[in-house]
Amino acid sequence: xxxxxxxxxxxxxxxxxxxxxxxxxxxxxxxxxxxxxxxxxxxxxxxxxxxxxxxxxxxxxxxxxxxxxxxxxxxxxxxxxxxxxxxxxxxxxxxxxxxxxxxxxxxxxxxxxxxxxxxxxxxxxxxxxxxxxxxxxxxxxxxxxxxxxxxxxxxxxxxxxxxxxxxxxxxxxxxxxxxxxxxxxxxxxxxxxxxxxxxxxxxxxxxxxxxxxxxxxxxxxxxxxxxxxxxxxxxxxxxxxxxxxxxxxxxxxxxxxxxxxxxxxxxxxxxxxxx
Amino acid sequence: xxxxxxxxxxxxxxxxxxxxxxxxxxxxxxxxxxxxxxxxxxxxxxxxxxxxxxxxxxxxxxxxxxxxxxxxxxxxxxxxxxxxxxxxxxxxxxxxxxxxxxxxxxxxxxxxxxxxxxxxxxxxxxxxxxxxxxxxxxxxxxxxxxxxxxxxxxxxxxxxxxxxxxxxxxxxxxxxxxxxxxxxxxxxxxxxxxxxxxxxxxxxxxxxxxxxxxxxxxxxxxxxxxxxxxxxxxxxxxxxxxxxxxxxxxxxxxxxxxxxxxxxxxxxxxxxxxxxxxxxxxxxxxxxxxxxxxxxxxxxxxxxxxxxxxxxxxxxxxxxxxxxxxxxxxxxxxxxxxxxxxxxxxxxxxxxxxxxxxxxxxxxxxxxxxxxxxxxxxxxxxxxxxxxxxxxxxxxxxxxxxxxxxxxxxxxxxxxxxxxxxxxxxxxxxxx
Numbered sequence: 001x002x003x004x005x006x007x008x009x010x011x012x013x014x015x016x017x018x019x020x021x022x023x024x025x026x027x028x029x030x031x032x033x034x035x036x037x038x039x040x041x042x043x044x045x046x047x048x049x050x051x052x053x054x055x056x057x058x059x060x061x062x063x064x065x066x067x068x069x070x071x072x073x074x075x076x077x078x079x080x081x082x083x084x085x086x087x088x089x090x091x092x093x094x095x096x097x098x099x100x101x102x103x104x105x106x107x108x109x110x111x112x113x114x115x116x117x118x119x120x121x122x123x124x125x126x127x128x129x130x131x132x133x134x135x136x137x138x139x140x141x142x143x144x145x146x147x148x149x150x151x152x153x154x155x156x157x158x159x160x161x162x163x164x165x166x167x168x169x170x171x172x173x174x175x176x177x178x179x180x181x182x183x184x185x186x187x188x189x190x191x192x193x194x195x196x197x198x199x200x201x202x203x204x205x206x207x208x209x210x211x212x213x214x215x216x217x218x219x220x221x222x223x224x225x226x227x228x229x230x231x232x233x234x235x236x237x238x239x240x241x242x243x244x245x246x247x248x249x250x251x252x253x254x255x256x257x258x259x260x261x262x263x264x265x266x267x268x269x270x271x272x273x274x275x
Numbered sequence: 276x277x278x279x280x281x282x283x284x285x286x287x288x289x290x291x292x293x294x295x296x297x298x299x300x301x302x303x304x305x306x307x308x309x310x311x312x313x314x315x316x317x318x319x320x321x322x323x324x325x326x327x328x329x330x331x332x333x334x335x336x337x338x339x340x341x342x343x344x345x346x347x348x349x350x351x352x353x354x355x356x357x358x359x360x361x362x363x364x365x366x367x368x369x370x371x372x373x374x375x376x377x378x379x380x381x382x383x384x385x386x387x388x389x390x391x392x393x394x395x396x397x398x399x400x401x402x403x404x405x406x407x408x409x410x411x412x413x414x415x416x417x418x419x420x421x422x423x424x425x426x427x428x429x430x431x432x433x434x435x436x437x438x439x440x441x442x443x444x445x446x447x448x449x450x451x452x453x454x455x456x457x458x459x460x461x462x463x464x465x466x467x468x469x470x471x472x473x474x475x476x477x478x479x480x481x482x483x484x485x486x487x488x489x490x491x492x493x494x495x496x497x498x499x500x501x502x503x504x505x506x507x508x509x510x511x512x513x514x515x516x517x518x519x520x521x522x523x524x525x526x527x528x529x530x531x532x533x534x535x536x537x538x539x540x541x542x543x544x545x546x547x548x549x550x551x552x553x554x555x556x557x558x559x560x561x562x563x564x565x566x567x568x569x570x571x572x573x574x575x576x577x578x579x580x581x582x583x584x585x586x587x588x589x590x591x592x593x594x595x596x597x598x599x600x601x602x603x604x605x606x607x608x609x610x611x612x613x614x615x616x617x618x619x620x621x622x623x624x625x626x627x628x629x630x631x632x633x634x635x636x637x638x639x640x641x642x643x644x645x646x647x648x649x650x651x652x653x654x655x656x657x658x659x660x661x662x663x664x665x666x667x668x669x670x671x672x673x674x675x676x677x678x679x680x681x682x683x684x685x686x687x688x689x690x691x692x693x694x695x696x697x698x699x700x701x702x703x704x705x706x707x
Contacts (some may be wrong), residue, residue: 121506150457153457166430170465171463173505174458174468175448175509175512176469177470178513179478182494186480190481190482229502231500232497232500236497239490239492240489260482261482261486265493268494271501273506
């Protein structure tokens with residue numbers, strides 16, 4: 001670490017508050033030889049740093065690390081080793097061309113396999129944003145959404161380890177966080193998030209409804225692309241047809257389904273937690 | 276074949292049958308082996324009187340250990356802190372240090388803790404902390420929570436690793452709890468842990484009145500039915516936790532033995548900790564934090580900013596101790612802060628970022644009544660970097676002993692990787 005840092009001495013920014021351009025300052029450079037990954041570096045001046053970059057870019061571990069990261073991001077939390085190996089190969093043969101590596105991944109059978117289909121759990125940020133988008137929510141004040149993101153487990157820009165937030169599900173799926181995901185969906189669809197406005201009836205295309213099944217079918221169609229286990233609608237319908245849930249208004253003796261709750265329930269479904 | 280396979284073919288009898296059994300305590304009706312996992316857990320988490328519990332209290336912002344446990348026997352202490360030093364003990368003075376052992380004294384605002392010290396249920400470790408020299412709150416808290424001073428890349432916290440090293444089948448969803456809305460770094464990791472801002476808020480909260488049961492039932496059924504393994508497991512745990520807590524009925528809690536918790540956030544968090552521990556829901560480790568300790572300006576002496584924080588802390592801990600009563604036999608509470616403060620006061624009648632600090636250890640099996648740790652002295656040449664209390668005990672050694680002797684952690688290497696935690700060097704804080 002210290003040796004690498006020595007190689008980069010002199011790399012700086014000219015007038016960071018004004019034009020902020022890269023600059024190499026010879027006077028700040030440590031001209032003595034350095035030893036990085038067993039290799040002596042003494043290329044002189046700015047070339048020292050460039051040599052380190054070369055060295056790292058061609059290290060097989062770099063190809064493996066970046067390929068694994070990409071596959072974990074786009075395929076699954078534990079990407080197939082064979083896929084990662086082929087991506088790594090492309091990385092090496094293309095001299096680190098990320099586009100080529102991505103092509104290898106996207107054209108792979110593993111990418112399109114059943115196992116990889118919606119295999120990723122949404123991060124808290126993705127969940128918060130995707131629910132707001134699904135509901136066509138009008139966001140005036142984003143701060144409350146930022147706070148929900150934190151409560152669901154991802155306080156924005158506050159990750160402590162320099163490695164960044166995890167790209168694996170086990171970091172995001174825990175008891176407290178799951179409850180907050182459900183409560184966020186209910187709050188957003190029920191218009192209880194300050195500074196955000198959602199018009200669920202317009203979205204579902206019904207002013208009001210006494211038919212829980214119709215409202216649920218519409219919600220599942222809209223928010224889950226119709227993809228849900230066959231029993232989900234039936235299960236939710238049963239809960240919603242509970243006489244306590246149906247609202248009776250004084251001037252309207254016909255009992256109504258609370259559409260905000262319908263939307264909140266569907267957005268809290270396991271299917272919506274996946275990407 | 277578990278019972279849930281028999282009983283749950285319909286849309287939601289799982290919920291009914293579980294709550295029914297819990298309510299009726301009808302555990303004797305079915306053999307243990309036929310019991311579904313959640314019931315086994317509920318059983319396992321109910322009668323375990325000898326289960327040890329461990330509470331960590333983090334003072335964020337770097338508390339001033341030298342004014343909390345005052346080395347009044349050091350003449351240099353008074354020279355370095357002309358306006359904020361705590362006066363030497365003097366009979367009848369409410370402004371003076373409370374004598375503990377003729378050399379150290381408690382800040383007068385910690386008076387509620389004095390009897391616990393003399394009853395040998397409170398121990399103090401002085402000149403302890405993280406050996407990393409950083410003076411950044413951010414880095415130092417990170418190191419104290421990851422348990423790996425100097426290493427930024429550690430992803431999980433030592434308290435989470437602690438839970439992981441003592442595997443337990445059918446662990447309660449409340450095994451590891453942090454009081455607050457986010458899981459602290461210390462509890463992050465692969466073992467499951469819950470952040471609880473408020474026990475009363477741990478439930479599904481729909482907007483419409485009277486909809487709670489239906490909405491919760493809907494969510495519970497969806498998660499019980501999903502083929503998604505991870506979400507199903509977490510969903511089951513979540514609704515179990517909600518159930519257990521409903522049984523406890525947090526809104527009807529009254530502290531015992533006349534304990535009066537402060538109304539502050541810390542006081543209320545400690546009260547909820549007491550409530551959770553008494554509820555027998557299988558809690559083993561708990562985390563709570565409190566802030567405001569970064570007193571660069573007008574820190575105050577016997578009165579003032581630090582004094583107010585200490586009143587809150589002292590009353591809170593004493594109330595917790597009183598409320599827990601005999602249950603304190605199974606509990607250890609430990610306090611920590613990221614680093615101490617400069618031995619000399621600064622030009623603003625405050626103190627700046629320092630190094631070593633003090634830790635409190637309270638509990639029934641603690642060998643209290645003593646200030647532990649080698650005292651490095653406060654003469655100018657004895658100070659760390661010429662400005663702070665030097666460090667003589669690594670915080671991992673204090674925690675290592677508590678984890679080993681109180682909750683029975685066998686593998687300290689996993690909890691504190693890269694730290695040689697030699698039991699020979701334990702301070703002897705816990706009764707064998």
